[in-house]
Amino acid sequence: MSTELTITITGEAGQGLQTIGLALCRIFQKKGYYIFADQDYMSRVRGGNNFFRIRVSQERISAPRRFCDIAVCLDKDSVDLQLPFMAEHGVMILDKKTFKIAENQARFFDVALAELAQQTGGSSIYVNSIASGLIAGLMQLDLSLVESVLSSAFGKKGKDVVQKNLAAAREGYALGSKKQEDGRFQLEPAGAQGNWLLDGSQALGLGAIKAGCTFYSAYPMTPSTGIMNYLAAYADQYGVVVEQAEDEIAAVNMAIGAAFAGVRAMTGTSGGGFCLMTEGISLAAMTETPVVIVDAQRPGPATGFPTRTEQADLDLVIHAGHGEFARAVFAPGNSEQLFMLTQRAFNLAEKYQIPVILLTDQLLADTIVNSDPFPLGGMKIERHLETSGVHEKDGEPYQRYQLEASGISPRRLPALGAGLVYADSDEHTEAGHITEDAGLRKRMVEKRFHCKMQGLKKEVEPPGAHCLDGCQWVLMGYGSTYGVMREAAGKFKPGQFGVLHLSQVWPFPQEEITRALQHAGRVITVENNAGAQLAKLLFRETGIKAFTSILEYNGRPFDLDGLLSRINTEVRP
């Protein structure tokens, strides 16, 4: 019996890796296991090599492992590619005949997948259900569980398809059960009952729905497209308009237009599209229009690695847009944070009438994890709209940009409040009209920049701090590295490694970080980029120098084993 396993399904794009992967996740969820399933795919629709990697465990987990216990290889290439990533006693399911492999290896579990698929279903696509059955057999999970998951997965395709898939799964199950007599792939029972299973795009999308976002305009761009798909799927039910724009410039400007008219509006993209939106972000700031922008990061520059992961847009999003203005940037670290901070983003955007950026990445977007149910009632919708009309007494017309010490002018909506709303991208008077006045300009800059930043700083999201006091070393990161840092720290003796995670990177939580690090050890930033951007930001904002930075910039996420070995070689605790 084991406490955890890593199972990898690997093959070409289009071979149905996702189908097996998702079915297995569902089976594990039903058994109450904890799941962390990440996806590695190429920027193509067919061929190449992809994998779907499921780590399943009796305990809470939050990162992938490097080595895998069970690999299902769906084509020949994947055998070679997967071999270096097999755990010592790992087994590799493959179809030697079909792949034309003559050689024998101890870890090979040769199954005539293609032949069996033909026999049971009459088509090679039944390989997927055979493989699902195989794994369930190897792990000695209940066959009925497999059957129920596959039944609902294929339910829509009709009875016949369901039956054939079940037959295939049974075939696989029998073979798997036979192979594993030592129980090495059996997992201890677990207690994750009631947990949810979802990916990051869904968590973020749900946050947006919950926040009352009714307008999402975007141009498709991996890895942000999942958000658009998710919102489109629920558009009818929640009255959300999902508008595919002609380009990212249109996307952000549409969102600004919608927000100006009074709805909660969001757009999403990745680095290249974000670049195109930056002038619009500056517009949102100038016109004081609340808008939420998701930058789901992928490796750049330019087209880069479209389907892979990176955290290199931190500097970009903090400084994007010409001119000086207040903004907030969140960097959620897991699904619950994705859900909560998306809601928070809307609240802050409307309170301060600013653009708010959600920084995620491919790892967060595509990784399927389970999570405790989200606190659904936790976050109130705060719109900060002015409806009283007090500003129009004495015949004074409404002034959209009325100067206030807080930097926040009373916000009304066109057609809905008293008075007319003039919004302007030029420097403007309090009434929203073009001005050339030097003194007014100065006050307007202070309003949009200094005053609002001051307010934002006061309600910055506190960083996640774990076991900092008295620790020898601190692993520090933002966004998607949260999980792997926490697991890695937990592998050391108590007192060795603390973790400090920023889920809001701007305004930088200067005081909170300084305080948190007061009694903590030396800082090691863990970043999915090449420039140690967080380490530099930390120094710039607090004067604290990181001891070192563990950086990964090959387009792949950190895995637990990789990070541990990097810590051992680069830090030597």
Added chain:
Amino acid sequence: MSTELTITITGEAGQGLQTIGLALCRIFQKKGYYIFADQDYMSRVRGGNNFFRIRVSQERISAPRRFCDIAVCLDKDSVDLQLPFMAEHGVMILDKKTFKIAENQARFFDVALAELAQQTGGSSIYVNSIASGLIAGLMQLDLSLVESVLSSAFGKKGKDVVQKNLAAAREGYALGSKKQEDGRFQLEPAGAQGNWLLDGSQALGLGAIKAGCTFYSAYPMTPSTGIMNYLAAYADQYGVVVEQAEDEIAAVNMAIGAAFAGVRAMTGTSGGGFCLMTEGISLAAMTETPVVIVDAQRPGPATGFPTRTEQADLDLVIHAGHGEFARAVFAPGNSEQLFMLTQRAFNLAEKYQIPVILLTDQLLADTIVNSDPFPLGGMKIERHLETSGVHEKDGEPYQRYQLEASGISPRRLPALGAGLVYADSDEHTEAGHITEDAGLRKRMVEKRFHCKMQGLKKEVEPPGAHCLDGCQWVLMGYGSTYGVMREAAGKFKPGQFGVLHLSQVWPFPQEEITRALQHAGRVITVENNAGAQLAKLLFRETGIKAFTSILEYNGRPFDLDGLLSRINTEVRP
């Protein structure tokens, strides 16, 4: 007799301020005076209030003064607007009758401009030449000088026009001579003979011509349009193609295409357009295409103050573009630097095969100054193209992105060298083809980012350091504040104020700055922005904290008197 005067021509857009202003500049140039003439104009074609302010001096100068000695008011509004900016004994030329001003003030020099213009020329446009004459008279300059400048200024319009203008000028001259018996507006003779008179757009444009830039694509945007106009004027002579693009995205991508095909290519814009170019900058970095981008700053966010000045894009240009890559950013401080660093930008861009940014602003672009003749032979053109064909021996095809320790691959041009050139915006192999390989990705990031940055750092432009050793305070800035900092520092006792000016802000000249400040006093950054961006950059890159920052962000440049008084109140030396 005085050593310097400030003369302001002020009135509505369209009243011909520039005509008078330029004529006066020419007259002063001929007399060997030093000139600093800045322009303040609104974002409109007619009406409003603009001014053309000429500081003319016996000594070298490099900043505007706040108060003016002679003001020519061309409309009523300008009288009120100009009054607070008059020097104690300043005189204001105005047409009380036309402006319907009844009141009398000692400084009013009432001239029936409109009437006289009608009498001498038959049209109100002759006001301009009357005013030129008036000023020459007040200053007791030779009438013949005025005549010769106006003759060549109006030469193209025919004899009759010239004659009428000369008559008008003589009229004015006579009146001016009469008024000034105390000689207060007479200037000591000066020695600026042989100096050139030009604005910043011309200095930069000349640099580009000299550097062999034969392709300039841009979309009109103040204050960058002057560069396009200048290059267009010389396009035929130097074989330059000036292409007005449909938008800034096209502009930068065209320049990249042209550079890829082998010419030296540049584009120019201001903040908002720069935002739109940022994805393209990332493309230049990824494809390793040398391209020069001018960001002529103006106050943002969004449309902001289209015709005014600011230095708030520093953070933006350093971090613009998604992904991590090497770039260089120059911030020339005067015309000679504009000329030299534009050439240097092309050399560096081609050596490192990177985007290079020239950061200027409205003040630099529009201000007319005189300068010593530029060193025309000083900068060699270094193209770093590979023509030898060595890399194709043994049948090895040409590899555009061959890995080298320097990060610099041999660059060949399509059709011109041996082999085919594959350039790719995806992560690519050495041969330029799409890859998904993790290891190669890592090396390519290091090539584009770490290796090139290392090389760039070694040849960073040394900052301008003046009187730093042992000084009490250091005025530190970048770009257009050079002149005003130097003049201000010179007004204090020796040993009080040194000056440190960065003409290259990225890579940050870390070592050079640290060394320069070693024996110097506390740093005061002088910046035309609200965020003290340079002070923050200084801290981040060197750990040196500025004592304070003197910031101006009302859309107007620093003037000498303003800076001096800010120093006195905010620093108290």
Added chain:
Amino acid sequence: MMPGDYKTHNEIAWCPGCGNFGIANALQQALAAMALNPKDVLLVSGIGQAAKLPHYIKANCFNGLHGRALPVAAGAKIANRKLTVLVTTGDGDCYGEGGNHFIHAIRRNLDITVMVHDNQIYGLTKGQASPTTDPGYVTKVQTHGALLEPMHPLAVAMALGAGFVARGYSKDVKHLADLIQAGVQYKGFALIDVLQPCISFNKKNTYQWYDERVYTLDASYDAGNEAGAYQKAREWGDKIPLGVIYQKASFTYEEKTGLAGRAPLVEMDIDSIDVGAPVKAFQVDAEEE
């Protein structure tokens, strides 16, 4: 309200004599004729001389970025379909920088009206060629004259499927006011290209130049005949037609999406949204898709 009541007190930054005044007047007349409440009107503009117009009109206003008026207008209209949305933009703003939005706004067919102040030049930036500049017109940048094929915006709009395509002339204020009214009343995307003399930078296409060429389409003209209208849309030279060049009935975005049948988005109550349904999909007993 009378036309004059739609005027603001802001100082007008246009050159005296500029064709933009006529457009502002026509818009005021049209608003008055339709008795629209300023509160229910939203003017969206980009940047340029044209784009300053909303500051001079009593109505809500979003004066956005150069080239980006159309997407802002789309977002606002989708958010609150009760707003009467008019876009005021220039030939550079709409056909140059904003060209991509022009294409797709037509395809999207929201119920908005777009007035392009077409002075065949970049006015605010002091006289560069615009997409509609006549060939050969010399500027500081186009030193050998404009070389690119001039755009026929009305023909392009028709090729893109626009259902209301018209040309006005800023000097013929009454006619233009009628066109604006017709455009606003048209259900769908209405394009009105307005000939607008720029006295400062377009020394060719002057009032006189237009006066000599324009003629108003009369009742005999069939704006419903697509082939004929397409020819009309391209007519440019000695004769330039004014009026509704082409009109057809169309399904609007609002109709196709069903927005038309529901309360405006902005009126939805978002205070306590029940996310029960999507949450169910995360749970153990979720239905697989």
Added chain:
Amino acid sequence: MMPGDYKTHNEIAWCPGCGNFGIANALQQALAAMALNPKDVLLVSGIGQAAKLPHYIKANCFNGLHGRALPVAAGAKIANRKLTVLVTTGDGDCYGEGGNHFIHAIRRNLDITVMVHDNQIYGLTKGQASPTTDPGYVTKVQTHGALLEPMHPLAVAMALGAGFVARGYSKDVKHLADLIQAGVQYKGFALIDVLQPCISFNKKNTYQWYDERVYTLDASYDAGNEAGAYQKAREWGDKIPLGVIYQKASFTYEEKTGLAGRAPLVEMDIDSIDVGAPVKAFQVDAEEE
């Protein structure tokens, strides 16, 4: 060189059966037929499945950003007019993200050839509607089917003044190869919209669907008749014409600017440029303008 000699050894990332293979083959045939030296050919592409093509062809290649192939091609062609420049782009790349460049590249009329792999869908990003997606086609984003008016790129190109407008079909390789050759030989901007089945995401416009509808224009068709050609360009439905829909002689950018008469920019000697003339204008004895 034979068509096969224009192939590279890079692994092809398209789905087996994809219409893009036919386009690649046609391009190879066309290059071979014109006996072009790969060194003198530049393929420029954006991003998408279509845009991967240059990696599979022996020629110079600039594989740029999504939507931005046309300006890169323009810059490269202006810099070295001796290059035979072909753009390979998708319907999303060229008409969606790159729509503004499409408009103005036609107006600019450089001597380049543009092949739009028009699969009526966003392939690489897994199946969203593109500007040419047929109305009603359901995707994950367009859950009620595509709603926007589909674009007729050939008609729009004509309205913009394009001088060579053609449609090919990736399955008819020989015909497409001829079109490409004609496009390259045409002096000016040549647009070839290529019907290209996407077997993975476009389940409507399949090989069969196209097979049932396409017909090839024969010698009796007059591609020089603009009015007739415009109708042809809009023909879409039961019948879809293939061939050169419209062709007219035009002055190219190179001719208008005078580039055509001089050595390519890239061959200019820039080593020691004499700036005497502009410097003179800065000096005391400068002629005032």
